[in-house]
Amino acid sequence: MSEPAPIVTAVGETPEASGGLWQTETARVLSTRLGRMVGDKTATALATLGLYSVGDLLRHVPLHWIMGAESSPLDELREGEYAAVVADVEHSGRVGQHPKQRFVATISDGAHQVELTFFAGGKYPKAAESRLAYWEKLLPPGARGIFAGKFSYFRGQAQLTNPDFVTIDASGAVVGGAARNRAMGRVGQSEGMIGLYPQTKKAKTWDIAETVALVLDQVDLADPWPDWVRERAEVLDLMSAFRAVHRPSRSDEVDAGLDRLRFDEAFRAQLTMARRRADADHWTAIPRTVGEDGLLAAFDARLPFSLTEGQRAIGDEVLADLAQERPMQRLLQGEVGSGKTVVAVRAMLAVAESGGQSALLAPTEVLATQHAHSITALLGELAHGGGLLGEQATRVVLLTGSMSAAERRAALAEIASGEAGIVVGTHALLSTDISFDDLALVVVDEQHRFGVEQRAVLSDRARARPHVLVMTATPIPRTVAMTIFGDLTVSTLRQVPAGRSEVSTVVVDEQANPAWVDRAWQRIVEEVGQGRQAFVVCPKVRPTKDDPARSVTELYEALTEGQGAPGPLASLRVAMLHGQLPSAEKDEVMGRFAAGELDVIVATTVVEVGVDVPNASVMVISDADRFGISQLHQLRGRIGRGRHPGVCLLLTSVEADSPARERLDAVARSRDGFELAEVDLAQRREGDVLGANQAGARSSLRLIRVLDHVEVIEQARDIAIEAVRRDPELSDPGFVDAITETELAAQEDWLERN
Numbered sequence: 001m002s003e004p005a006p007i008v009t010a011v012g013e014t015p016e017a018s019g020g021l022w023q024t025e026t027a028r029v030l031s032t033r034l035g036r037m038v039g040d041k042t043a044t045a046l047a048t049l050g051l052y053s054v055g056d057l058l059r060h061v062p063l064h065w066i067m068g069a070e071s072s073p074l075d076e077l078r079e080g081e082y083a084a085v086v087a088d089v090e091h092s093g094r095v096g097q098h099p100k101q102r103f104v105a106t107i108s109d110g111a112h113q114v115e116l117t118f119f120a121g122g123k124y125p126k127a128a129e130s131r132l133a134y135w136e137k138l139l140p141p142g143a144r145g146i147f148a149g150k151f152s153y154f155r156g157q158a159q160l161t162n163p164d165f166v167t168i169d170a171s172g173a174v175v176g177g178a179a180r181n182r183a184m185g186r187v188g189q190s191e192g193m194i195g196l197y198p199q200t201k202k203a204k205t206w207d208i209a210e211t212v213a214l215v216l217d218q219v220d221l222a223d224p225w226p227d228w229v230r231e232r233a234e235v236l237d238l239m240s241a242f243r244a245v246h247r248p249s250r251s252d253e254v255d256a257g258l259d260r261l262r263f264d265e266a267f268r269a270q271l272t273m274a275r276r277r278a279d280a281d282h283w284t285a286i287p288r289t290v291g292e293d294g295l296l297a298a299f300d301a302r303l304p305f306s307l308t309e310g311q312r313a314i315g316d317e318v319l320a321d322l323a324q325e326r327p328m329q330r331l332l333q334g335e336v337g338s339g340k341t342v343v344a345v346r347a348m349l350a351v352a353e354s355g356g357q358s359a360l361l362a363p364t365e366v367l368a369t370q371h372a373h374s375i376t377a378l379l380g381e382l383a384h385g386g387g388l389l390g391e392q393a394t395r396v397v398l399l400t401g402s403m404s405a406a407e408r409r410a411a412l413a414e415i416a417s418g419e420a421g422i423v424v425g426t427h428a429l430l431s432t433d434i435s436f437d438d439l440a441l442v443v444v445d446e447q448h449r450f451g452v453e454q455r456a457v458l459s460d461r462a463r464a465r466p467h468v469l470v471m472t473a474t475p476i477p478r479t480v481a482m483t484i485f486g487d488l489t490v491s492t493l494r495q496v497p498a499g500r501s502e503v504s505t506v507v508v509d510e511q512a513n514p515a516w517v518d519r520a521w522q523r524i525v526e527e528v529g530q531g532r533q534a535f536v537v538c539p540k541v542r543p544t545k546d547d548p549a550r551s552v553t554e555l556y557e558a559l560t561e562g563q564g565a566p567g568p569l570a571s572l573r574v575a576m577l578h579g580q581l582p583s584a585e586k587d588e589v590m591g592r593f594a595a596g597e598l599d600v601i602v603a604t605t606v607v608e609v610g611v612d613v614p615n616a617s618v619m620v621i622s623d624a625d626r627f628g629i630s631q632l633h634q635l636r637g638r639i640g641r642g643r644h645p646g647v648c649l650l651l652t653s654v655e656a657d658s659p660a661r662e663r664l665d666a667v668a669r670s671r672d673g674f675e676l677a678e679v680d681l682a683q684r685r686e687g688d689v690l691g692a693n694q695a696g697a698r699s700s701l702r703l704i705r706v707l708d709h710v711e712v713i714e715q716a717r718d719i720a721i722e723a724v725r726r727d728p729e730l731s732d733p734g735f736v737d738a739i740t741e742t743e744l745a746a747q748e749d750w751l752e753r754n
């Protein structure tokens with residue numbers, strides 16, 4: 001993206017050209033595709049950063065800001081991050097012999113060091129020699145330079161391999177380096193401060209800076225908020241904020257600019273929540289009430305255990321909600337294994353009792369199938385609706401995308417007639433050819449895989465608004481709940497049913513203790529010998545080039561057939577389970593495992609959510625560092641569900657003091673999902689607060705860190721409430737655009753994931 005592209009200005013575009021979507025000129029300009037303003041080549045490069053519109057670019061704020069003379073903080077660099085740093089060469093020199101010779105240098109910002117390695121290449125000795133000589137000349141001890149590339153860590157030491165660089169003098173002027181890297185000089189030369197942007201190979205920080213400058217010169221944006229909002233929030237106007245973050249002269253300007261942009265993010269989210277709450281006020285639902293001796297009472301009477309206090313209390317709240325004329329909008333969050341399913345089943349039975357239907361949405365077919373089976377089992381004779389019990393029974397119907405045409409027709413008929421009181425499925429339940437007789441309740445299991453959009457789509461399928469119960473095992477800190485789920489009432493199940501077993505978690509460092517890996521497989525053999533079962537989890541299905549992580553197929557073979565000698569699990573009944581298997585096969589494997597006909601499943605994260613096999617007591621997670629904290633916690637939740645203490649072994653080859661290892665240690669230390677969720681959030685940076693999985697998170701929450709910015713979120717919520725008070729329809733053009741933008745982002749997110 002080096003050559004400046006022809007400039008096409010967005011100004012003069014007719015409203016029709018942009019679909020007439022926006023109320024304000026500001027929103028229109030911000031939504032302009034970058035290609036129209038900076039040229040296709042640059043736009044293509046910026047797309048590698050997920051930047052598509054003018055607004056995306058202007059909101060892409062630098063990670064660090066440096067003065068020409070000031071060094072960048074080397075200790076803030078993360079594994080895998082592209083960055084440019086200004087630093088001095090401490091020592092440098094040649095290492096190794098032809099054909100593996102290289103030039104290494106240690107650079108420092110005074111406090112922290114980075115190891116640079118330049119590979120000379122081995123084919124042509126002369127060329128290699130001239131490269132080495134070039135580096136030697138440019139990067140002797142004492143030289144100062146700007147170095148950019150992808151950072152990695154080795155034994156806790158930051159590394160840059162074959163970085164781009166230029167050398168600079170004390171004034172920041174470029175004095176050496178490749179011509180194509182001259183633009184890096186901006187980093188050293190600017191009058192004010194220079195931002196170092198998150199970058200990719202195709203879109204480097206100095207090019208981003210140049211493009212931002214180009215765009216900033218072309219646009220002049222009126223502030224989208226009414227004056228009173230800006231006054232209450234005490235923030236800069238929008239244009240000043242963009243200038244402040246992209247071209248500051250002092251660091252307090254940066255802070256003021258960021259404050260404004262963060263406020264905007266939080267405020268857009270809160271306005272959207274306010275809008276949804278206001279809309280929900282107009283919705284009516286059919287109240288569903290239960291009798292003393294109805295289906296629910298019959299179910300409670302035959303439950304093999306007594307409900308925990310939490311299950312009972314939340315159950316009462318849910319029943320009270322269902323009896324209202326307003327649709328329930330409730331989020332049930334609860335530790336893995338806390339027994340959320342029973343709460344949902346009771347709600348669905350309450351609805352069935354009054355003749356209504358429920359849809360239970362699960363994130364995977366495996367989970368949907370399992371839910372259907374376990375709910376049917378839990379209901380026992382109460383699931384034989386249409387039979388002798390008549391009114392006192394209902395039917396559970398499973399609907400998945402992979403059913404045969406005949407099965408599907410039968411299921412659809414039962415759904416349409418209303419015979420099926422409980423319909424379980426994946427998002428296939430959302431397809432338009434499904435009509436319910438009287439859809440009264442939608443239960444969404446494991447919300448983190450579902451978006452707001454999906455809830456909306458399903459809701460549109462009912463005659464009246466259905467009640468909605470969303471369940472998640474990923475504990476959600478209060479601020480996140482406020483930001484993402486502001487339209488839901490939150491209930492929390494903190495208790496895990498009595499009689500749960502301990503799960504001990506151990507990190508196995510494969511480099512330091514290779515023998516422990518054999519011990520891990522041995523442990524599985526021992527547990528199976530005791531009648532238990534085991535999971536082995538891998539991060540991917542098949543081997544891939546350039547990635548040493550073991551796949552399901554590789555590990556399955558190594559564990560069973562082995563090479564030469566039989567594998568360590570050769571004597572056991574082992575099967576593979578992963579998303580690429582045909583559904584029937586997945587169901588079969590899961591079914592055999594649940595029935596105790598298999599000892600070990602080697603799987604991907606398809607077992608992550610909800611799989612409930614109480615007899616499983618061991619889980620070995622291969623390349624555990626590839627998983628996030630919440631994911632590991634979820635995975636581990638699959639064991640220790642019965643009477644047997646569990647053991648979870650996290651195999652890893654990462655360095656002992658790397659951030660990845662810290663995550664694993666945190667998981668080993670704590671079994672408290674709430675505590676882990678906070679560690680998880682604290683480790684993340686802006687932009688991936690909830691991962692791409694959360695509704696709207698990818699595109700609408702870039703700067704807000706939910707743990708750090710509690711005050712901004714609360715302030716934004718207060719101002720949003722005030723906005724509704726002043727303007728009940730939220731008809732101010734700026735508000736309308738903010739809500740449109742958030743909803744679009746949520747939709748895009750959703751589409752991307754499905």
Ligand code: ADP
Nearest residue numbers: 305306307308336337338339340341342497612
């Ligand atoms: P999660 O909240 O993770 O979805 P589940 O609903 O799958 O948890 O429940 C886990 C297991 O605990 C299931 O086997 C379920 O039957 C059992 N269970 C639920 N509630 C209780 C209870 N009150 N007492 C004993 N076991 C329970």
Ligand code: MG
Nearest residue numbers: 340341445610
């Ligand atoms: Mg569950």
